[in-house]
Amino acid sequence: MSGPSFPTPDLSHLNSSHYKFVYEPAEDTFLLLDALEKDYRFLETLDPLFCVEIGSGSGCATAFLGSMLGSRSRAFFCTDVNPKAASATIQTAQKNSVAVNAVLTDLTQALQPRLNGQVDLLVFNPPYVVTTSDEVGSRSIEAAWAGGIDGREVIDRTLPVVNELLSPGGVFYMVVIRENRPEELMDLMRSRYGLESQVVMSRRAGQEGLSILRFQRPARS
Ligand SMILES: C[S@@+](CC[C@H](N)C(=O)[O-])C[C@H]1O[C@@H](n2cnc3c(N)ncnc32)[C@H](O)[C@@H]1O
Known part of the structure; x- marks a missing residue:
């Protein structure tokens, strides 16, 4: 699953005053972009109609997907709890x-x-850092990283949503760190929802052991 390379989106309109409130693309963001680029041929064939990014922050990942796959005949939705991130x-x-x-x-x-069962491409770089539970739930910059116990509190709430949203051929990419226990997440998604998964890419960034997981329903024979 390799193919051409695509440029990092133009973020020159954002500066340090934005990044006080909005997550600045970092190693996790760039690993996600690299994984999507690695899967370009697969995604081109998937030809997703409804694309959703949860927690879009600066919008870097969706802008990358838009230029990689083209945005005509597709609908891109981005969500965030942080109004400055939406802007x-x-x-x-x-x-x-x-x-x-x-x-x-x-x-x-x-x-x-409305979008249940219709999302062909779903992406989330969640707040995955291990923190106390009371740090979770902010609507400002802390929401970018505070993941609560095992960094799993937002991730765990996302799992049933993935099953509800994905179309039959749909695919979900998520960033995780080692502390989130990726193998357990992959087992859970299989046992609860029958979703298969793979580690698309892994990389060490400072203290963080980052991976990109890809989930999808098994192909029908
Ligand atoms: C690690 S940052 C990733 C930002 C961007 N997607 C990137 O890769 O650079 C996590 C993002 O998720 C957002 N977020 C956290 N909890 C959320 C929730 N419950 N629903 C929607 N967005 C959330 C944060 O505000 C933040 O923008």
Whole structure:
């Protein structure tokens, strides 16, 4: 699953004053972009109609997908709990000529049940850092990293949503760190929802052992 390479989106409209409130793309973001690029041929064949990014932050990943796959004949939805992130996502989409619907909501609540069973491509770089539970639930920059116990509190709430949203051929990419126990997540998604998974890429970034997991329903024979 390799193919051409695509440029990092233009984020020149964002500066340190934005990044006080909105997650600045970092190693986790770039590993996600690399994994999507690695899967380009697969995604091109999937030809997703409804694409959703949960927690879009600066909008970097969706802008990348828009330029990689083209945004004509596709609908891109981005969600975030942070109003400044939603606004940054809109600016990034405009700067990179990608048509995006940015929605201020928890996970994908405002898109459901309308998009249930219809999302072909779902992406989430979640707040995965291990913190105390009371740090979870902010609507500002802390929401970018605070993941609660095992960094799993937002991730665990996302799992049933993935099953509700994915179309029959749909695929879900998620960033995790070692502390989130990726193998357990993969087992859970299989035993609860019958979703198969793979580690698309892994990379060490400082203290973080990052991986990108890909989940999808088994192919029908
Ligand atoms: C690690 S940052 C990733 C930002 C961006 N997608 C990237 O890869 O650079 C996590 C993002 O998820 C958002 N977020 C956290 N909890 C959320 C929730 N319950 N629903 C929607 N977005 C959430 C944060 O505000 C933040 O923008």
